Amino acid sequence: MENIIDLKAHEIRDGYKNKLFTCTDVVNAYYKSIEDNDNDIKAFITLTKEDALKEAENKQKEIENALSNGTFDSLPTLFGIPIAIKDNINVLGYKTTCASKILENFVSPYDATVIKHVKEEGMIILGKLNMDEFAMGSSCENSAFFATKNPCNLDRVCGGSSGGSAASVAGKMAPLSLGSDTGGSIREPASFCGIVGMKPTYGLVSRFGLVAFASSLDQIGPMTRDVRDNAELLSVIAKYDNMDSTSANVPAKDYKNALINDVKGLKIGVPKEFFGDGLNDEVRASVEKAIEKYKELGAEIVDISLPVSKYSLPTYYIIACAEASSNLGRFDGIRYGYRASNCETLKDIYRKSRSEGFGTEVKRRIILGTYVLSAGYYDAYYKKAQKVRTAIKNDFDEAFKKCDVIVTPTVPTTAWKIGEKIENPLEMYLMDLYTVPVNISGVPAISIPCGVDSDGLPIGMQLIAKHFDEETLYRVAYTYEQN
Ligand code: GLN
Helix, strand or coil: CCCHHHCCHHHHHHHHHCCCCCHHHHHHHHHHHHHHHHHHHCCEEEECHHHHHHHHHHHHHHHHHHHHHCCHHHCCCCCCCEEEEECCECCCCCECCCCCHHHCCCECCCCCHHHHHHHHCCCEEEEEECCCHHHCCCCCCCCCCCCCEECCEEEEECCCCCHHHHHHHHCCCCCEEEEEECCCCCHHHHHHHCCEEEECCCCCCCCCCECCCCCCCCEEEEEECCHHHHHHHHHHHCCCCCCCCCCCCCCCCCHHHHCCCCCCCCEEEEEHHHHCCCCCHHHHHHHHHHHHHHHHCCCEEEEECCHHHHHHHHHHHHHHHHHHHHHHHHCCCCCCCCCCCCCCCHHHHHHHHHHHHCCHHHHHHHHHHHHHHCCCCCHHHHHHHHHHHHHHHHHHHHHCCCCCEEEEECCCCCCCECCCCCCCHHHHHHCCCCCHHHHHHCCCEEEEEEEECCCCCEEEEEEEECCCCHHHHHHHHHHHHHC
8 A cells, every 4th residue: 555645635535435544544644744754844833733633533433434334425525634724724723823923822713714614524634834924925935933945855945925835735744735825825836846736716715714915816725736636625615605705606516527638629828928038948848848738639729918917017016015004904913913012102012013023025015015005106006006907807808718728837937946035025026927917817727737847846837717717727737637
């Protein structure tokens, strides 16, 4: 038998069914792997071991009952499967730190809606994962606690902001994880660590209980070792929620049904703007090879253009910072988290708690966001950015008249060296070039592995579809993976 930690979630289920191991064996195997590897990788902020082992015992009893009654197949798909959670998603009774000093000791009084779904499915939470502070960053180096390293090469960044989510799955310390994506934070680390990461359509997954960064862009999504696990986990979390006013009231789907190994007749659009300057040659070659593969498999490749997408980065950084400056106003040293000591006045509490509690990148964004929203500059920046946002969305609408999915690189490069870009925020922002247009227009996108560079570092390919057409993404991703 293969080592438990090498198994995909759907293979663990088969193991339960065939009585190869118990739920407790699986949970123990993962904690053993965490013990062996996480001193180097540093993906976890909090472990939930005691509860996880208790849960494993309960789930095992249910599995045994089901096996003896012949009802195993009616257990939920991911029953008894462990999962790890990004530390900006609330899990009742555990810390939600957002990798920030300001929330270092904040214990969540409730479960996020996605966590309710995960628990109802019978999944077992292993722990909470490192990230860039408040999800601001692309390398996981902005955590107030420690940087997470890339399991494929410990000198490299794991990507961000869901860096711990990617590293835990790639480093075999969890079979599945949840991340969040505001401008690429699921897809970029998935690409750097060689795993599958899905940013669902805005509104498909409830944001209730996700600490808000930029509310009009944030989405929670699954990060997994293969496309099938990804589809199964999305099916668990994608449900309408009246606790989130932006939740879309669309029927829940079983995305497993979309795992069709066939792209014949599908139109795959290649936007020239995403293959221009700044794209690393090896990344380009890998993605072009994947496009050739699709052609071979019977897809029709069409040239498309997304002309306004070149304004995506400034548009994103204006809107995201504006929303962040507003959302992060609640961390005032009174209601949440860290409070500075020796303060004389109320203003003192605000100023000192925020100055001491937030890290450099978070402060930079709050200042930028406050600036673009200020009376004299609102029209020039924020209002203008909203107009460009609409134009970018129109670009996608036009493009999808000509094709079913769009293929691009996920990131212009592979994982850079730890420390390489941390002094130059602009250089770091440029890495979000291909991922932010997707959040701006709200469409879904998935990153799947499509090769390695000459240093052996994973390369990711991004597939983008129309609003609520995750099924086509899974179909196209699955076909590539199977071939
Ligand atoms: N890297 C982007 C940023 O720093 C995206 C972050 C995210 O998606 N949370 O804003």
